[in-house]
Amino acid sequence: MQQTALVPYARLPRAHHDRHVLASTVDAFGTAHWLLAEQAPRPGGDLPPFDAQVVSVHPGGGAVELTDLSAVRARRPRLDRLPDGGFVAAAARTRRYEDGNQVQVFDPLGRETSSFSVGDAIEHLLVDEAGHIWVGHFDENPAGIRRWSAGGALTWASDASDGARIPGLFDCYALNVSGTTAWxxxxxxxxxxxxxxxxxxRPVTVRANRVRGAKAVAVHGNRVAFYGGYGEEQDRLALGELTETSVEPTDAALLTLPDGAIPGRRRVVGRGSRIYVQAEPFTAWGVFDLGSSSPA
Structure with missing residues (x-):
């Protein structure tokens, strides 16, 4: 199988490498963020509310911005940025957050402005360009995929009865949010x-697909890319074309880090035509852009 290498995208400045990376993501506008704490969560123990810092590296010139967040509660948070410059941090599990404090919303100065709960078992949390918070759940929560306002109002749900239902949805493996559309x-x-x-x-269009187990998806025009899979296919990049009712496979490759190495533990984020991949120790993001690759 041919290989496709990720392109280097953003790096955590070396001055911050002495702190623990709690979470990292790339937002709707292409800025990379790292949520840092002084120490890692203790196994099996609760962290009291703690102060953390977000290091943001902007695209293009790579300008660095620092935001201090006060009293973060989640041990292993999901993180994203709001269009107004504030942040959302959420606990993936709700057992310790049953009082409505699972999701924290911070203003651009790092002060908490609101909190609410979206349900247990968060696999993906992505903010779109309009400030909607999209949550994809894994199989311990049957809610599937839902969209929330930054104030905690539920604005869309995949288990609704208005044509939004996604058949056979038990686990949201891959979620891509671009503009105000999700894939x-x-x-x-x-x-x-x-x-x-x-x-x-018709809020949802469902297309049959033969690629199994992908952890990230990217879409550009009528082209689509899936990254990941089961077992030996965890590094697979599968390409296809969209029809009215299905995804038709066109090609496949092995997606590697920029230096040609195979990532071990990784984070992935899908945004429009791009799949971002971050390998341990989680200090650098690479990108595959379907919009700049040659058609298969």
């Missing part, structure tokens, strides 16, 4: 679902 690949049958909540009559 999802879900267990058990792994269809590719195009989600446009503000489109009347």
């Amino acid at each position: 999802a690949c879900t267990y058990t049958d792994f269809p590719l679902s195009e989600i446009r909540p503000d489109r009347p009559h």
